[in-house]
Each structure stands twice: as C-alpha cells, then as structure tokens.
Amino acid sequence: MRRCLSKLTPRQMGFTNSNSFLAGSKNITTTSNAAQVDQTKHSSVSDMLVDSFGRFHTYLRISLTERCNLRCQYCMPSEGVELTPKPQLLSQSEIVRLAGLFVSSGVNKIRLTGGEPTVRKDIEEICMQLSSLKGLKNLAITTNGITLARKLPKLKECGLDSINISLDTLVPAKFEFLTRRKGHERVMQSIDSAIALGYNPVKVNCVVMRGLNDDEICDFVELTRDKPINVRFIEFMPFDGNVWNVKKLVSYAEMMDKVVKRFPSIKRVQDHPTETAKNFTIDGHCGSVSFITSMTEHFCSGCNRLRLLADGNFKVCLFGPSEVSLRDPIRSGADDETLREIIGAAVKRKKAAHAGMLDIAKTANRPMIHIGG
Numbered sequence: 001m002r003r004c005l006s007k008l009t010p011r012q013m014g015f016t017n018s019n020s021f022l023a024g025s026k027n028i029t030t031t032s033n034a035a036q037v038d039q040t041k042h043s044s045v046s047d048m049l050v051d052s053f054g055r056f057h058t059y060l061r062i063s064l065t066e067r068c069n070l071r072c073q074y075c076m077p078s079e080g081v082e083l084t085p086k087p088q089l090l091s092q093s094e095i096v097r098l099a100g101l102f103v104s105s106g107v108n109k110i111r112l113t114g115g116e117p118t119v120r121k122d123i124e125e126i127c128m129q130l131s132s133l134k135g136l137k138n139l140a141i142t143t144n145g146i147t148l149a150r151k152l153p154k155l156k157e158c159g160l161d162s163i164n165i166s167l168d169t170l171v172p173a174k175f176e177f178l179t180r181r182k183g184h185e186r187v188m189q190s191i192d193s194a195i196a197l198g199y200n201p202v203k204v205n206c207v208v209m210r211g212l213n214d215d216e217i218c219d220f221v222e223l224t225r226d227k228p229i230n231v232r233f234i235e236f237m238p239f240d241g242n243v244w245n246v247k248k249l250v251s252y253a254e255m256m257d258k259v260v261k262r263f264p265s266i267k268r269v270q271d272h273p274t275e276t277a278k279n280f281t282i283d284g285h286c287g288s289v290s291f292i293t294s295m296t297e298h299f300c301s302g303c304n305r306l307r308l309l310a311d312g313n314f315k316v317c318l319f320g321p322s323e324v325s326l327r328d329p330i331r332s333g334a335d336d337e338t339l340r341e342i343i344g345a346a347v348k349r350k351k352a353a354h355a356g357m358l359d360i361a362k363t364a365n366r367p368m369i370h371i372g373g
Contacts, residue, residue, distance in 0.1 A: 046105040048344040051316075053352050055303060059274070060107045062095060063310040064123065065115040069146050071180035072168070074207050074236060084311045092122050094330055096129045098308060101336055101343075103133045107306075111140040111164075115310065118147045124158050131159020138162060142205070145190035146183045152193055163194050164203040164232070169213045170220065178212065191229070201230040201287060208250045209236050217255055218262045224287030231287070232277055235295040252278070252293040259289065274304040294318075300353035314343060316350040 049057040066083045068075075090098070099110060110130055117123060118141075131139050140162040141155070148165065167187050169175050175184035194202040204223065208214055220231045236249050260266060265283035277290035278297075307315040312327025324346045329338060 046340075048105045048340050049102075049107065049306075049347060051347050051350040053350075055301075055350075056106070057304050057306050057316075057347060058107050059109045059111070059305045060099065060102050060308060061111045061113055061305060062099065062308045063113045063115065064095070064117040064120045064126065065089070066310050067119050068114055068116040068144070069119055069181065070116070070144050070183070072144075072166075073178055073180070074209065088312075088327070089310050090308075090312045090327055092126055092129075094312065094327065095126060095308075097330070098326055098339070099130055100133055101339055102306075103135045105340070106135075108135060108137040109140065110136060110138070111142060113142045116144050116146070117141055118143050118151055123151070124154050127155055127158035127160050131161075140164065142166065143190075144179075144183075145187035147186075148190035149186065149193040152190070152197060156197055162203070163199050164205050165191055165194070166205045166207075167191070168207050168209075170216055170223075174213065195227055195229075200228040202228065203230045203232055205232050205234055207234045207236055208255060210248045210250050212248075214250045214255075217258050221259055221263060221282070221289055224282065224285045224289060226286055229287040230279075230290060232290040232292055234292040249295060251296045252291045253296070255291060273302040275302070276305075306347070314346055316346055320351065322346075322349065 051057070066081075066089075071080070099107075103110075112123070112126070112130075114120075120126070127139060130136065138161045139159055141160060142164040143166070145165040145167065148163075152160075152163075165187065167175075168178050169184075172184040175187075176182055191202055191204065204220070206213070206220055208217065217233065220233070223229050224231055233252075233255050235252060263282050266280050266289065267282075269279040269281060269288075271277070271279055276294075277292050279288060279290045281288050303317075305318075307318065308326070309315060309323070312325055312330070313323040314326050315323050324342060326339060326342065329342060334342075
C-alpha cells in the first residue's frame with residue numbers, strides 16, 4: 001500500500017527537525033548562519049564547493065540537452081531559440097566525468113534537466129552511470145512528462161530516485177496555449193505512472209502567471225488530497241525571450257492568501273536551511289503544497305546549488321550572467337586538478353544574493369531552455 005505524505009515522518013519527507021509542523025509561515029526563520037552551521041556537518045565537502053560566504057554547494061543541476069518537445073511561453077520566445085550545435089554539447093563521457101568530479105568533492109544530489117532531458121537518447125545510460133557514483137545520495141529529474149510514462153520503468157531501474165513534473169494548467173486547451181503543443185493527457189498519465197511506480201512524493205511544478213493560470217491554484221491543491229503529490233507553485237521569473245512583466249507576477253503572499261481561504265488547515269513545515277521551497281501540509285491531504293518565492297522572498301543565504309549547462313558552461317547562480325566553460329578545458333586535455341581549480345574559482349566568485357526582480361529583468365541572461373529548468 002502506498003504511503004501518503006501526511007502519514008510519513010518529517011525525516012521521511014526530507015525535513016530534519018521532528019518538531020517541524022508549525023502553524024503559520026511567520027514562525028519560520030532561516031538565516032545564513034543557520035545554513036552554515038547545519039552544512040558544516042558535511043565534512044566531505046571540499047574547498048572547491050565552498051564560496052566566499054561559507055555556503056557549501058552539495059547540489060548539482062545538469063542540463064542534458066537544449067532540445068524540447070514543448071514551447072512553453074515562460075521558457076523560450078515564440079520564434080524559438082538557436083540551439084548549440086551537437087558537437088559543442090557535452091558527451092555522455094564528459095557529463096559522467098564532470099559529475100564524478102563534483103560528487104567526489106562533496107555533491108550528494110544531482111538533478112537532470114533540459115530542455116527536456118528525456119529527449120536525450122542516452123538518458124538511461126547516463127542515469128545508470130550517475131547513480132553508481134559513490135557518495136551520490138539522490139538522482140532526480142525535472143521533466144515536462146510528455147514521454148516520461150513510457151520511459152520511467154527503465155529509468156527507475158537505472159537509479160532515478162525522484163521526479164519533478166512541470167505542469168502549469170489542468171485545462172487541456174490552456175495547456176496547448178501555454179506550451180504551444182498538445183500533450184496534457186500524457187503529462188497526467190506520467191504523474192499517475194510515477195505514483196504507481198512508488199515515487200513519493202511526485203513533485204508537480206507550476207509556474208503561476210496572472211491572467212493565465214492563477215485561477216487554478218486551488219484546483220492544483222486539490223491534487224494533493226488523495227495522491228502523494230507535492231504541488232510546487234513557482235513565482236514567474238524573468239529570462240531572455242519570455243516577455244516577463246511584473247504585472248504577470250503572482251506573489252507568494254497572494255497565492256498563499258487564496259490557498260488559506262479555501263484550505264484553512266494549511267500548516268508550515270520547518271524547512272532545511274538549503275531548501276528553496278516553503279513547504280506546507282493540509283489536514284486530511286495525502287500530499288503537500290510548496291511555494292518557490294525567487295522573486296519576492298529570495299533564499300540566496302542558504303543556496304547550495306550549482307548548474308552545468310548542456311554546452312559545458314558552469315553557472316553558479318540561476319540569475320547571474322556569469323559562466324565559465326568546463327567543456328573547453330576538458331577537450332584541451334585538462335586533468336581533474338585543473339578542472340577543480342576552474343570550478344573552485346567560479347564558486348568563490350558567487351555573489352551573496354542575486355539582484356532584485358526588476359534588475360534581473362534588465363540583465364542579459366540566457367533563455368531558460370539554454371540554462372536548464
């Protein structure tokens with residue numbers, strides 16, 4: 001029998017404090033010092049992964065491809081984007097080599113992103129090799145779910161531990177408008193397939209945009225009533241080509257206000273210092289609800305994330321334009337020690353926090369399809 005989230009202990013849900021169920025988000029405070037104190041327990045983390053503010057980076061997001069079988073409005077411009085030629089993308093062996101270097105230095109979680117990672121033909125082999133890396137505790141994927149149901153049984157065999165599925169509407173016609181493609185039914189099937197295969201929770205990412213899907217917030221919360229789904233509402237973020245406008249932004253406070261009115265028993269869970277989401281449970285619900293508040297309440301002080309792009313560029317902040325190539329030195333014959341020096345120098349240059357949302361909107365950055373979701 002599948003276990004609902006509400007039946008799990010806080011540690012099984014991924015939270016470290018057994019006194020974690022608190023009523024009201026105002027009861028929770030997360031400081032940079034708290035994050036640093038907690039993370040000092042990770043004695044295996046090498047200096048390569050520590051920035052100048054003492055943040056330990058144990059989470060690597062790897063974009064496997066820039067290609068995607070959808071054309072989501074917040075991810076790429078309507079005319080599409082120029083894709084990096086295939087010879088300039090990281091090969092399977094290069095991905096595994098770099099991942100191994102990060103894991104041996106202290107990274108314990110890897111998330112595969114894209115583009116759409118499942119369109120990469122060798123994704124099963126990549127998962128198999130990554131899951132066998134000594135020290136890696138969690139191999140995750142963020143996917144649009146279009147082809148996931150068919151591929152998931154094999155991916156699970158290859159060591160895939162957890163799943164995030166992107167879905168911004170429960171209305172098929174609206175899905176086609178937002179993604180510029182058909183496929184809503186296949187995404188819903190992928191969610192059910194993941195649950196059937198024992199993934200708990202299955203995380204569903206929903207980017208909330210005013211006038212497009214903000215009227216569905218409570219409908220998404222209803223998904224958590226009888227299924228082990230963690231719905232994650234994400235504030236609309238600016239990237240090149242997605243025509244971001246502050247008027248489209250639905251803030252965490254506004255989303256929360258809607259949810260509280262419909263589900264007054266919602267309660268805050270105490271989050272790990274490096275957690276990007278604000279997490280909540282609702283009495284009687286099998287699943288849970290989270291909010292990712294990058295625009296209105298950033299979580300930079302506890303950031304432990306790094307990004308390896310499909311073209312081999314290394315990015316230390318989602319919203320920062322700074323990148324450094326790891327592909328070029330690899331192909332020039334660099335040894336692991338040289339790569340560690342390049343990575344460590346980039347990590348040390350990471351800023352304390354990203355700019356405010358209006359400044360981010362004015363800063364040149366790549367489209368999300370290039371960066372990796």
